[in-house]
Amino acid sequence: METLTFQFPAAEPGRGRTLVGCVSSGDLEVLIEPGTPGQLDIQVVTSVNGSSARWSQLFKRLFDGRSVPAVKIDIHDFGATPGVVRLRLEQGFEEIGHD
16 A cells, blocks of 8 residues: 655635545545645555556646646545546546535
């Protein structure tokens, strides 16, 4: 198991909290909650050691040129593919957008 942390610039804090996915499904779960103004904080707990570069590139592609809310994201990963990670993050952002 490995714990990774990432930080990106963000807008104002997001509203609400959400949980999408389910780590016990062999997939991943994403918890999103309001964060500190101006920053997006991500913590990834993954079963795949040595995957920091893959996660970093995935987040850069996802957030580059996009205004995202200032939130804290906790990801518990059980070897999910980048496509599934992106799907779960998009679902989470959609959920907090409806509050």
